[in-house]
Amino acid sequence: MSRQLEFDIFRYNPQDKGSVPHMQTFVLDETENMTLFIALNRLREEQDPGLIFDFCCRAGICGACAMVVNGKPRLACQTKTVDLPERITLLPLPVYQLIGDLSVDTGSWFREMYQTTESWIHTNKTFDPNALEERMENEVAEQIYELERCIECGCCVAACGTARLRDDFLGAASLNRVARFVVDPRDQRTDRDYFEIIGNDEGIFGCMGLLGCEDVCPKSLPLQNQLGFLRRKMGITAIKEIFRK
């Protein structure tokens, strides 16, 4: 016997002057292998075409569909309803600006982050199309890729105690981004340069160590290890700075 699922969904469309924030309940019969991607699309196509939510790759690769599912930020596309109780509550991610219903503006947040962290390789070398590529140990390449696997879904920031308290906190995704460049030998920035970006309470010293970020990361990124790694590095840099003065 298939279950009857009850979806409590947050509704608010800021572009509709008559809209007020509220919860709305939908009922749907569960089918085999149902994911929230399948369920939400069925709700929109069969019950309420005005329902606003985001999906893109629907395969857990792009990070578009993060939302708070029964209290926990996660990717809707890779959430199977069979793993949830009959009553499912869906809320938009906190921290980010609301676009409507379950859709939030992660794009603007992350683009601002690229500028803050200067998210690109800093080098004074120029590209020579006639030369062989610069060599790199495979292990190093894999180490960089390990940190570059972030899909910018925003779950870690939504689950972060500090980010919920103060909106200037960079969050785990940004610190992970900095770590990605720290381990990359092509980036010529020094620890002092990185200190300028993250050596403060908005950055590495603002983290309360609650581990919420790592708990919810759908890609299982080693976020806490990176925070620890950067905190040690920045701590040492801070001490060196004191002696320089």
Next chain:
Amino acid sequence: MQTYYSDLLVIGAGLAGERVAVEAAQEGFDVICLSIVPARRSHSSAAQGGMQAALGNCAKGEGDNVDVHFGDTVRGSDWGCDQEVARLFADAAPIEMRRLAHWGVPWNRVVPGKSFYFKGGEKFEKEEKEEKRGLITARSFGGTAKWRTCYTSDGTGHAVMCTMDNRCAELGINVFDRKEAISLIHDGDKCTGAVVRCLRTGELEVYLSKATSICTGGFGRIYKATTNAVICDGGGHIIAHDTGVVPIGNPEAIQFHPTGIVPTDILVTEGCRGDGGTLLDVNEERFMNIYEPEKAELASRDVVSRWMTHHMREGKGVKSAYGEHLWLDIRHLGDKHISTKLREVDEICHHFLGVDPRTQLIPVRPTQHYTMAGVRTNKDGAVYGLKGLFSAGEAACWDMHGFNRLGGNSLAETVVAGGIIGTKIVEFLKGYETDFKTAVVAEAVRKEQDRIEKLRSGANGKENVYKVREEMQDALMEGCFVFRNDAGLNKCIETLQGTLDKARKVGLVSDGLGANHELAAALKIEGQVKLGLCIAKAALERTESRGSHNREDYTARDDKNWLNRTLAYWREGADMPELQYEEATPGYEIPPGDRGYGGGSIIEADKAEIEAKMFKK
């Protein structure tokens, strides 16, 4: 109304779009990129496998060079490609991969020493040379003579997309997300920008530009079973085709991938087979080695898809609630290989199937995957019919893929073509001036406002957009899939004509306010059905089998009559596309011959005619 000006407007900010943008921005031009989603969510980022470039660094890639890559590409295309374009591509690919390394892509590198690899389920040994240590390495992919596919674990698209988007941030390129172009601004002669719907507010905006580039990826979503992201719905093709003067090149050339998982159609990478995975039937027995003794699972995608479909028709498929499927077996590759080199596959199996690929089989079947079809351009990426309009990547029919694309050539095309076409756009922009006619702009905006108003008020009718879409998807799955024939195509066309009528009578159920999805779907449904009709009509007319286009009633590749490319125009007010044809290639470096796999007979072209068109070296 908000109006933005730029030298170059790039519609679509995936790899091709951003690569084009970077080239122009580096030359000091003002560039705006528009994207439906944040750039890094583009479908480019979903590509797991890798990018083909003849670097020849790894042991199994020794002796590789751009000529071998060119040859594989031409043979892979079943001689449907433009050989000048394939040559441009193969020559530039190695340089572009090195450039990406310079910009920050963490390519996997050569590790000297002995290691094992699998082929067709068997274990082999290879030894990498010390002198190649740390250079970009490669893996094996279907249809290629050498190991040539550069990769970063199984997240190549994601890694390259991150690097490219970082490069855009570094150059200060304006990448605006949640913006959807809904029509081009043009006077029938030249293109001067686009009317855009903001997907945050629902407001219309105007983007004026000297040059415009369509880089919106494929349109797999007009099929029901597709590996494509939900944004790959043909939006870019539709706004170009809607002008009436821009043709879709080779609409019948649609690729099907052998390994979409059942039931969600999510792709598991060809890397599974490249690394030694095998296909099994209901009896858990291999079959590709019977049909294709030499290449087996590594034959090109169209060939593998057809044999799979054939094998299921022979009663060897696995029955399931979602129809028949076959099995992909990667169990023998072992935990280490699966959890590092095929990690995405591991995750997909776990999250969407509840399957552990170390001990269990993966249910797969052929699924729509890639559109070789696209906005027809010349070799410079300039779109036929409108001055100032360009296109690159999967959205374009630049035509290095012809009738079948090789794995690893599409992701490579995004950046290689993006670089080449970006350079050509820079040449175009230098010394080009245009004028923006306010009457043309106002008329374009008014037309869109009118369209939206009619959808909201239901003035055209009350058809439900999602039902119309489903009818279109079902018709294409039935009539225009892996195998095609006269009766099926005729029926498909007849159905789609009815669907087109309904698409013109769609009315919204919701209010359509703000980031409303129903309105977005309604704005493109008519264009989607037209694309479907282009596919079906072109497939009906092409009475031969070439690459992915396979006619059960015309099984031979007919070089005598069909060594050409279809151009499908949709004239204003018409109910069917107008088909024209042009030669597949201006000349030949490699004369038409056997692909070396896939069987089938060839009706040969006139030898003297081909000889006369050989490029003189």
